[in-house]
Amino acid sequence: QALTQSLLYLDNVSVVFDGFRALNALSLTIEEAEMRAIIGPNGAGKTTMMDVITGKTRPTKGEAVFAGVHDLTKMDEAAIAQLGIGRKFQTPTVFDMHTVEDNLLLALKEDRRAFSNIYWRRTPHEKERIDALLERIRLKDHRLRKAAELSHGQKQWLEIGMLLAQEPRLLLVDEPAAGMTDQETADTADLLRDIAKTQSVVVVEHDMQFVRDLDVKVTVLHEGSVLAEGSLDHVSANERVIEVYLGR
Ligand code: ADP
Numbered sequence: 001q002a003l004t005q006s007l008l009y010l011d012n013v014s015v016v017f018d019g020f021r022a023l024n025a026l027s028l029t030i031e032e033a034e035m036r037a038i039i040g041p042n043g044a045g046k047t048t049m050m051d052v053i054t055g056k057t058r059p060t061k062g063e064a065v066f067a068g069v070h071d072l073t074k075m076d077e078a079a080i081a082q083l084g085i086g087r088k089f090q091t092p093t094v095f096d097m098h099t100v101e102d103n104l105l106l107a108l109k110e111d112r113r114a115f116s117n118i119y120w121r122r123t124p125h126e127k128e129r130i131d132a133l134l135e136r137i138r139l140k141d142h143r144l145r146k147a148a149e150l151s152h153g154q155k156q157w158l159e160i161g162m163l164l165a166q167e168p169r170l171l172l173v174d175e176p177a178a179g180m181t182d183q184e185t186a187d188t189a190d191l192l193r194d195i196a197k198t199q200s201v202v203v204v205e206h207d208m209q210f211v212r213d214l215d216v217k218v219t220v221l222h223e224g225s226v227l228a229e230g231s232l233d234h235v236s237a238n239e240r241v242i243e244v245y246l247g248r
Contacts, residue, residue, distance in 0.1 A: 006065075007032045007200050008053070008170060013062030013073070015048050015224070022048040023059065024224035030170065035196035037211045037232075038204045040221035041244055046204045049221070050172050053202075054087050055080040067169060086168035090175050092155040096148035100139050100158055103147055104130045107162035129165070137161035138191065153184030157191060170200045177210040189213035208232075220244075 006029040015023040023045045030036055038046050051057035053064060055077040064072035072080055094103050108126055109119075122130065134140045137157040142150065147158060156176060163171060176192065177185045189210060192201055196216075205211050211218060211232055220228045220235050222244050228235040235241050 006030060007034075007067055009065040010049075010052070011063045011065070013049075013052055013059045013064065015045075015052060015057060016060045021224050023052065025062070026221075026225050028219065028226065030200050030202060032169075033196060033198060033200055035192060035201040035203065035214065035216045037214055037216055037218045038202060038221060039206070039208075039211060039218060039235075040227070044221040045224040046221055047174075048224070050087065050174065050202075050204065053080075053170075053172060054085060081166075084167070084169035085172065086163040086166055086170070087172040088156075088159060088163055088174060088176070090178055092152075092159040094147040094150075094155055094158050094162065097146060099144050099146055100150070101130050101134065101143040103158055104133050104161055104165060107165035133161045133164055136164065136191075136194065138187065151181075151184070153180045153188065156180070156188070160191070160195075164195070164199075168199060170202065171195065173201060173203045175205055175207075176203065177205065177207045185210055186213060 008030040010026055010028040013023050013026045014021065026045065026049065038049070040046055048057060052059050053072065055072060055075055059073050062073065063070065066072050066083055066085065069083060095106060098106065102120065105120070105122060105126060108129060134143055137160055139154060139157060142154065147155060150158060173192070176188050180188060192203065192214065195201055203214065217230065218232050218235050219226055220241050227244065228238040228241050
């Protein structure tokens, strides 16, 4: 019962592809306003886990409870997104030809058929929300620049801002630090920590320095289930974790 009070509860989730077990009775809980880092070698099941949470992949067995709603594994992707789960893939999908603030406006509006000038007028409420988002993603000074002119890191932040416009309760982020400069990586850790004050964040990451910067509880996946969980120092000292990483 206590587990279903968590924001997200994966209960014994298995995913089998043509006889191959990508997830093997995986159980996991994420609390409200918690940030969790998910690590593990290639093929451990990290992507499959995110696909199950967002409804892209249907598990062979198991359940997923989100914010008291049973059962994500029986819902489609659109319905799950409506419940407040946002996902950031590695490649940013911002609108290059639009300015930073227009990208955020597009994300705020339900209707994206931007065929008239009226579309781009902001209500006072939209202006306020855009300002708050710009502050959060550290792009205030770049609001009038076209997204195409942003650095790789800034584009990633803009896309995070576009996801935040939908006010998700849980944000799933796939390797946010990939391809970033050291400074951008450190800023991204700050940005995510700031988001996690109010929303839950699950970060799949390979870069151990970045995971260290995040300074959050880590879950190590291996062969589709949880191998170890705890602080990065705690899981790094685990013999099975060492074996899995050195044995690659
Ligand atoms: P990770 O993200 O940790 O690298 P994945 O979740 O991508 O791991 O993959 C887990 C395993 O499942 C891999 O061995 C992969 O080849 C396999 N797999 C993933 N998706 C499919 C699919 N659609 N069909 C068949 N096998 C898949």
